[in-house]
Amino acid sequence: MCIGQHGRIWDAPEERGAGFLVSQVPKPPYGRTFDGVTSPTQRPSTLGELRASGHVHRPVKDEIRQNLVAALRDGVDPWPGIVGFDETVVPQLERALLAGHDVVLLGERGQGKTRLLRTLSLLLDEWTPVIAGSELGEHPYEPITPASIRRAAELGDDLPVAWRHRSERYAEKLATPDTSVADLVGDVDPVKVAEGRSLGDPETIHFGLVPRAHRGIVAINELPDLAERIQVSLLNVMEERDIQVRGYTLRLPLDVLLVASANPEDYTNRGRIITPLKDRFGAEIRTHYPTELDDEVAVIEQEADLQARVPDFLVEILARFTRLLRESTSVDQRSGVSARFAVAGAETVAAAAVHRGAVLGEDDPVARPIDLGTVVEVLRGKVEFESGEEGREFEVLDHLLRRATAETARTRLAGIDLAPLVAAVEQGEPVITGERVTAKALLDALPELPVLDTVAERLGASDSGTRAAAVELALEGLYLARRIAKDAGPRGAAVYS
Numbered sequence: 330m331c332i333g334q335h336g337r338i339w340d341a342p343e344e345r346g347a348g349f350l351v352s353q354v355p356k357p358p359y360g361r362t363f364d365g366v367t368s369p370t371q372r373p374s375t376l377g378e379l380r381a382s383g384h385v386h387r388p389v390k391d392e393i394r395q396n397l398v399a400a401l402r403d404g405v406d407p408w409p410g411i412v413g414f415d416e417t418v419v420p421q422l423e424r425a426l427l428a429g430h431d432v433v434l435l436g437e438r439g440q441g442k443t444r445l446l447r448t449l450s451l452l453l454d455e456w457t458p459v460i461a462g463s464e465l466g467e468h469p470y471e472p473i474t475p476a477s478i479r480r481a482a483e484l485g486d487d488l489p490v491a492w493r494h495r496s497e498r499y500a501e502k503l504a505t506p507d508t509s510v511a512d513l514v515g516d517v518d519p520v521k522v523a524e525g526r527s528l529g530d531p532e533t534i535h536f537g538l539v540p541r542a543h544r545g546i547v548a549i550n551e552l553p554d555l556a557e558r559i560q561v562s563l564l565n566v567m568e569e570r571d572i573q574v575r576g577y578t579l580r581l582p583l584d585v586l587l588v589a590s591a592n593p594e595d596y597t598n599r600g601r602i603i604t605p606l607k608d609r610f611g612a613e614i615r616t617h618y619p620t621e622l623d624d625e626v627a628v629i630e631q632e633a634d635l636q637a638r639v640p641d642f643l644v645e646i647l648a649r650f651t652r653l654l655r656e657s658t659s660v661d662q663r664s665g666v667s668a669r670f671a672v673a674g675a676e677t678v679a680a681a682a683v684h685r686g687a688v689l690g691e692d693d694p695v696a697r698p699i700d701l702g703t704v705v706e707v708l709r710g711k712v713e714f715e716s717g718e719e720g721r722e723f724e725v726l727d728h729l730l731r732r733a734t735a736e737t738a739r740t741r742l743a744g745i746d747l748a749p750l751v752a753a754v755e756q757g758e759p760v761i762t763g764e765r766v767t768a769k770a771l772l773d774a775l776p777e778l779p780v781l782d783t784v785a786e787r788l789g790a791s792d793s794g795t796r797a798a799a800v801e802l803a804l805e806g807l808y809l810a811r812r813i814a815k816d817a818g819p820r821g822a823a824v825y826s
Contacts (some may be wrong), residue, residue: 439667
């Protein structure tokens, strides 16, 4: 099996195993629609029509709770694209949402915190009514700003209604040290003041991100990076559900689910979540890297945008490599090794195959084990090493990559007698592979051996490109097991003898 361009799995769907495409994840059938109608233009357009339809308004946390219960009851996965959290993070998050709690996710970089938070929007109703033209997207039954309250009183059942998609009800902010109260909560609009309104007039306020997410979800990434005085501005939002702008308290019954992500405090050292704010989050959930190799492979298959075919055993090597880095005492484990490392590694290996194909004229390039060396060369900056490892970064990465390759070869080729291949390499001409060696040239360098057919069949290699990759894995596995020799050739080539 190979992973192809844009993450495609090259075998038939029933043969794909753990790999799948994000685009192939079924659209969630949960989240209420309005009487089965899919076009917003066919829905009620005034308050009177909305009341006549029997529509019932639900607070956002009730909406999420009821849609989550419906999804679980119907056996639908509420978290498409989330890998490796089924028995740990997901149950905790589901319980927090069912309890109506605001949530903070704690975990190292590249653990899928932001992806998980963005998936929350799928638990909202697909379409929801809002007062047409309202700044905060208020529900027609419950206007909260002075302007909307006035319009509702004046127009009555003729109040115009618009429809907002759930994707518009999710607001996300990356916290930075220069984030201001105005960004999150709001500020006095000098233009409105210049028009003659007084400073105390609620209609002079330009609302920030949180009020504009009314009846939706607000996600704040890297919460500790917010200055403490900015975190204080969120206290009222989370507890009293009102806001204060420049000393003026505006009583807005905001209806929001506030979620956040953060790295553990002992790693960031850039800030902290203040205790009163921590206390207001109903749930603090720890995320983690994939605990199983299959999950690590599934993440790569799902996320990597590959420009050439990559055999699944190469993806497995990259997954093992990433896991070995997370276990290494030479690597700073407080910073972690992001899942993006393995994803970028797969994309780099595919790019190396494309480069070789362009240079040598291969129309359908396939990545081979020789391409794994490019990962060490290009991605060493994505790994934080312990202070005593300066100057040894390449050595550490190369050693762990060899271990990952050896473990994969040993696992994938277990039970195959490779002695005939060893004899052919030792008694024949040296076998050369590298950036300047085509798949055909590599295969032609070896005699026809039944064991090569066995290796190809075991690894699912059905054409010359994948067959050459399979042969390379067998050769590299033999070298790492010290059964054959390997020397460096010109221009990065490897010579097996």
